[in-house]
Amino acid sequence: MLLATAESQADWSRAAVDDLARWATDVDVRAKREERLKRHTSFGVGGPCPLMLFPEHHQRVVEIVRWSAQRQLPLRILGGGTNLLVRDEGIREVVVNTTRLLSGIDESVGRIRFPAGTATARALHHTVESGRDGLVWASGLPGTLGGAAAGNAGCWGGDMASCTESMIVIDANGGVHDLGKSDLDWTYRNLNVRGVVSPWIIVAVSISTTDSDPGALRARYEDLQEQKRDRQPVGARNSGCIFRNPPGQAAGAILDAAGCKGLRVGGAVVSDRHANFVINDGSATAADISALIEALIIRAREAVDVELLAEVQRW
Ligand SMILES: Cc1cc2nc3c(=O)[nH]c(=O)nc-3n(C[C@H](O)[C@H](O)[C@H](O)COP(=O)(O)OP(=O)(O)OC[C@H]3O[C@@H](n4cnc5c(N)ncnc54)[C@H](O)[C@@H]3O)c2cc1C
Structure with missing residues (x-):
C-alpha cells in the first residue's frame, strides 16, 4: 500500500524525513534511519528505506499519516513482509511498520x-x-x-x-x-x-x-x-505463492507442467516441492528473483498461453 504516489512526489525533501524522525523520537515512536527492508521480508531481500517507524497505537498512525499528508511525504505500509519483493536499491518512501500495533484485543x-x-x-x-x-x-x-x-x-x-x-x-x-x-x-x-x-x-x-x-x-x-x-518448502526463504491462480487453474500446476521446477537465476530457484514457490537459496538478490519471475511468466505463456499475474507485491 503506497500513500501518495512516489512519482508525483519526486521533490519530497530529506528535510521532511529528518523532521518526521525527530517528531517520532519526541513522541516515543521507535524510528530507524536507512533501515534495510531485507531484515523485514520473508524473502530476505530488499534495500533501505529512508526511515522506518514502528507505531504502537493506531492514534500514532493517524498522527504520522496527517503529518506526512501535510508535507506530501509518501508512506508505505509494512506488515510481516511475507508477501513482498523489495528492490535491491531500496525505496524512497518512509515505511510505517505495523508489527507493533498489538494493543487492545x-x-x-x-x-x-x-x-x-x-x-x-x-x-x-x-x-x-x-x-x-x-x-x-x-x-x-x-x-x-x-x-x-x-x-x-x-x-x-x-x-x-x-x-x-x-x-x-x-x-x-x-x-x-x-x-x-x-x-x-x-x-x-x-x-x-x-x-x-x-x-x-x-x-x-x-x-x-x-x-x-x-x-x-x-x-x-x-x-x-x-x-x-x-x-510447501519449509525453512526456505520465500514469499508464498508467487503467482495468482488463473480462473479455474492452479498456477503451480501450470508451472510444473511447463518444466519450471528447479529453474534458477542467480540465488533464486523454483522450489522442487511446489512450482509456484520461488526460494532464495541465501545468496539471491531481488533482481535475481525478479528475473526468475519474468522467466516463469514467459515459460507459462509459451507452454499454455496463460498470462500469469504476480501475487507477491513489488516495491
Ligand atoms: C511460507 C508462506 C506461505 C504463504 N501462504 C499463503 C497462503 O496460503 N495464502 C495466501 O493468501 N498468502 C500466503 N502467503 C503470503 C502472505 O503470507 C500473505 O499474503 C500474508 O497475509 C501477508 O501479510 P503480511 O503482514 O506479511 O503483509 P506484507 O507482506 O507486509 O504486505 C503485503 C501488502 O499488504 C499491505 N499491507 C500490509 N499491512 C497493511 C495494513 N495494516 N494496512 C494496509 N495495507 C497493508 C502492504 O503495503 C503490501 O502491499 C504465504 C507466504 C509465505 C512466506
Missing part, C-alpha cells in the same frame, strides 16, 4: 477484534484456545492480520473476506473509519474499501466467530498445518 459475542499488527498465527491460536471457530482456515498463514486483510489472503477454502466482520481503517488524510461488511469489497487476493480516501491503512480487524470445541479446533488446525508443511 477486544472480545464480544460472535466476534474478536485484533490490532492489525497481530501475527495471523497468534490470532488463530487465540481463537482456537478460546474455542472460537472462524480463523482455522488460516493455519500456516504467516504475516500480520492487517496484511492478510489488505490482500484478502486465503487458503484451505477460506479467506479474509469470509471471516472479517469489520475493520478500522485510517484514510490518506488521517481520518478514522469503522467499516462494516457493506463497506468492504473483496475480490480474489484483493480488498477495496468503499467511500474512504485511498490509500488507507488497516489498524484493526474484527473476525466473526462461532463457539466451538477447542479440542476439535486444535485437531483441525494441526492437521492443516501438517498438510501445509508437506506441500
Whole structure:
C-alpha cells in the first residue's frame, strides 16, 4: 500500500524525513534511519528505506499519516513482509511498520477484534484456545492480520473476506473509519474499501466467530498445518505463492507442467516441492528473483498461453 504516489512526489525533501524522525523520537515512536527492508521480508531481500517507524497505537498512525499528508511525504505500509519483493536499491518512501500495533484485543459475542499488527498465527491460536471457530482456515498463514486483510489472503477454502466482520481503517488524510461488511469489497487476493480516501491503512480487524470445541479446533488446525508443511518448502526463504491462480487453474500446476521446477537465476530457484514457490537459496538478490519471475511468466505463456499475474507485491 503506497500513500501518495512516489512519482508525483519526486521533490519530497530529506528535510521532511529528518523532521518526521525527530517528531517520532519526541513522541516515543521507535524510528530507524536507512533501515534495510531485507531484515523485514520473508524473502530476505530488499534495500533501505529512508526511515522506518514502528507505531504502537493506531492514534500514532493517524498522527504520522496527517503529518506526512501535510508535507506530501509518501508512506508505505509494512506488515510481516511475507508477501513482498523489495528492490535491491531500496525505496524512497518512509515505511510505517505495523508489527507493533498489538494493543487492545477486544472480545464480544460472535466476534474478536485484533490490532492489525497481530501475527495471523497468534490470532488463530487465540481463537482456537478460546474455542472460537472462524480463523482455522488460516493455519500456516504467516504475516500480520492487517496484511492478510489488505490482500484478502486465503487458503484451505477460506479467506479474509469470509471471516472479517469489520475493520478500522485510517484514510490518506488521517481520518478514522469503522467499516462494516457493506463497506468492504473483496475480490480474489484483493480488498477495496468503499467511500474512504485511498490509500488507507488497516489498524484493526474484527473476525466473526462461532463457539466451538477447542479440542476439535486444535485437531483441525494441526492437521492443516501438517498438510501445509508437506506441500510447501519449509525453512526456505520465500514469499508464498508467487503467482495468482488463473480462473479455474492452479498456477503451480501450470508451472510444473511447463518444466519450471528447479529453474534458477542467480540465488533464486523454483522450489522442487511446489512450482509456484520461488526460494532464495541465501545468496539471491531481488533482481535475481525478479528475473526468475519474468522467466516463469514467459515459460507459462509459451507452454499454455496463460498470462500469469504476480501475487507477491513489488516495491
Ligand atoms: C511460507 C508462506 C506461505 C504463504 N501462504 C499463503 C497462503 O496460503 N495464502 C495466501 O493468501 N498468502 C500466503 N502467503 C503470503 C502472505 O503470507 C500473505 O499474503 C500474508 O497475509 C501477508 O501479510 P503480511 O503482514 O506479511 O503483509 P506484507 O507482506 O507486509 O504486505 C503485503 C501488502 O499488504 C499491505 N499491507 C500490509 N499491512 C497493511 C495494513 N495494516 N494496512 C494496509 N495495507 C497493508 C502492504 O503495503 C503490501 O502491499 C504465504 C507466504 C509465505 C512466506
